Amino acid sequence: MSQSYPLLFLWLLVLSAVSSTAIPFRTGIFTPVKGGSVTTRADKVPLRVLPLGASITWGVNSASGNGYRAPLRNKLTSTGWEVDMVGTKQHGNMTDNDVEAHSGDIIDQVKAAAQGSLKYKPNVVLINAGTNDCRRNISISEAGDRMRSLIESILDAEDTQDTTIVLSTLIPSVQKQTEANRPEVNRQYRSLVNNMQKESVRIVLADMDPEKDDDNNRLVYPEDYTTDGVADDTHPNEQGYAKMANVWYNAVLEASDRGFIQ
Numbered sequence: 001m002s003q004s005y006p007l008l009f010l011w012l013l014v015l016s017a018v019s020s021t022a023i024p025f026r027t028g029i030f031t032p033v034k035g036g037s038v039t040t041r042a043d044k045v046p047l048r049v050l051p052l053g054a055s056i057t058w059g060v061n062s063a064s065g066n067g068y069r070a071p072l073r074n075k076l077t078s079t080g081w082e083v084d085m086v087g088t089k090q091h092g093n094m095t096d097n098d099v100e101a102h103s104g105d106i107i108d109q110v111k112a113a114a115q116g117s118l119k120y121k122p123n124v125v126l127i128n129a130g131t132n133d134c135r136r137n138i139s140i141s142e143a144g145d146r147m148r149s150l151i152e153s154i155l156d157a158e159d160t161q162d163t164t165i166v167l168s169t170l171i172p173s174v175q176k177q178t179e180a181n182r183p184e185v186n187r188q189y190r191s192l193v194n195n196m197q198k199e200s201v202r203i204v205l206a207d208m209d210p211e212k213d214d215d216n217n218r219l220v221y222p223e224d225y226t227t228d229g230v231a232d233d234t235h236p237n238e239q240g241y242a243k244m245a246n247v248w249y250n251a252v253l254e255a256s257d258r259g260f261i262q
Helices: 004-021 069-078 107-120 131-135 140-155 176-198 238-257
Strands: 030-032 038-040 047-053 083-085 098-101 124-128 164-168 203-206
Touching: 047 069, 047 107, 069 083, 069 238, 098 107, 107 140, 124 140, 124 238, 131 140, 131 176, 140 164, 140 176, 164 176, 164 238, 176 203, 203 238
Parallel strands: 047 083, 047 098, 047 124, 124 164, 164 203
Antiparallel strands: 030 038
């Protein structure tokens, strides 16, 4: 028996060395995100998402009425997020169909409508607004200023001071006046997001009309706008809304990777 003590001591030394250098194991469901980063289900902050805008956010020309909201929600939940859509309105046949959208609203009207939903304390606000300003040719040179005012009205509210803003550029349209003004509004929105990020605002861009369309998510007329054989000049069909959902999703991932969402 005495000869076994040196062997036992050596074995204990080996176990100690292995334990001190082993990589800690962390439980959780891992999901890849854009850029190759990895997160666990436990790490994901539950999302209270406010879809804010006008008829495109409402889902006009979507057969289901869900617009981009259902495919976006499905993508988020499938990668581990708990999602609660919020808003004072309900539309579409999807689960959790809350929304804050009013057809025909211009930016200033979207700003006013948003106030009714801030009581739900959204930590992510998706903004798609300005198409009606373009269509009605309303002070296009000041669209970015009006959008800044909308965003600041959300961030100044007591319940949403720490919310994350996801601002989208405007999707293509074949309505002549809208399309004539859209590129300038999009330019202002890109500049606005860049400037507000420098001001330490939690804001990211969902670019619906990027210079490079590597992910094939830019909407194309008429195939992404045609429902039951009729092409809409402004509103996507289900296929088009799914493309929008992809862009929103990537923007939410970016916000999450930056640590914006709380």
